[in-house]
Amino acid sequence: MAQVEATTERVIAADAETVFDALADYKEVRGKVLPGHFSEYEVREGGDGEGTLVHWKLQATSKRVRDCLLEVTEPTDGQLVETDRNSSMVTTWTVTPAGEGRSKAVVSTVWNGAGGIGGFFEKTFAPKGLGRIYDELLQNLATEVEK
DSSP: OOEEEEEEEEEESSOHHHHHHHHHBTTTHHHHHOOTTEEEEEEEEOOBSTTOEEEEEEEOSSSOEEEEEEEEEOOSTTEEEEEETTSSOEEEEEEEEOSTTOEEEEEEEEEEOOOHHHHHHHHHHHHHHHHHHHHHHHHHHHHHHTO
């Protein structure tokens, strides 16, 4: 079983604090910026960064749906970590300044992939698919905070 990783980043025309606060706002903003691959979005505890428990289903492909129940932590400034209670998946969001009035948002997801030939295909194709999903999410986030 190999570890699979997908990473996507985007420079956003808003300061890092604004971008981070929007990402950490699971009550209002996060649900609005999720692309169509996400469904059944529900904040179960908290709703603002650390201590939030949020649920969604992620349809990565036509046949693959992950039922995610995520605990949110903030281990360092500018970083949100979503740890899935239902799997080995961990998603880390990092927001840093990128010049005057700009920031860089990086999202990286890792999980323990399948073994054998299925694992080979997962490791080969899943990062690209998840990267496209997160690129759309970051575009939606940029549109939200650049208003």
